[in-house]
Amino acid sequence: MSNPWIYRAxxxxxxxFILYACLAPVEALSAGIDFEISDKVVHFTFYLxxxxxxxxxxxxxxxxxxxxxxxxxxxxxAMVIGVIVEYLQMWMAxxxxxxxxxxxxxxxxxxxxxxISRVLHRILA
Numbered sequence: 001m002s003n004p005w006i007y008r009a010x011x012x013x014x015x016x017f018i019l020y021a022c023l024a025p026v027e028a029l030s031a032g033i034d035f036e037i038s039d040k041v042v043h044f045t046f047y048l049x050x051x052x053x054x055x056x057x058x059x060x061x062x063x064x065x066x067x068x069x070x071x072x073x074x075x076x077x078a079m080v081i082g083v084i085v086e087y088l089q090m091w092m093a094x095x096x097x098x099x100x101x102x103x104x105x106x107x108x109x110x111x112x113x114x115x116i117s118r119v120l121h122r123i124l125a
Contacts, residue, residue, distance in 0.1 A: 011056075018085070022089065023085065050078060052120075065121065086102055
């Protein structure tokens with residue numbers, strides 16, 4: 001395909017989903033299903049998937065390798081956005097609370113996403 005943005009569309013969509021899921025009022029997200037899962041696992045998974053999608057979209061289906069600078073940019077961007085989201089949760093009065101452990105889970109998910117992406121790239125390329 002000639003348009004590289006089509007490869008990045010899933011990552012962009014997932015980024016907006018993360019913003020909605022993390023900043024929407026708690027009442028808007030209750031689906032009537034009651035099960036217990038740690039929100040740290042959810043944060044970790046959100047950012048892991050996001051970084052994998054970013055990596056996949058930028059490498060255009062693992063056809064080319066990404067530079068370490070671009071990988072560092074994706075990780076640091078995920079970190080900054082994760083911290084901003086936590087700050088916004090503290091600032092907005094929508095039944096959310098900011099936690100340092102959530103930001104750490106975001107970072108761990110981003111690092112894991114990079115590692116998984118690099119491993120998959122070597123296997124699939």
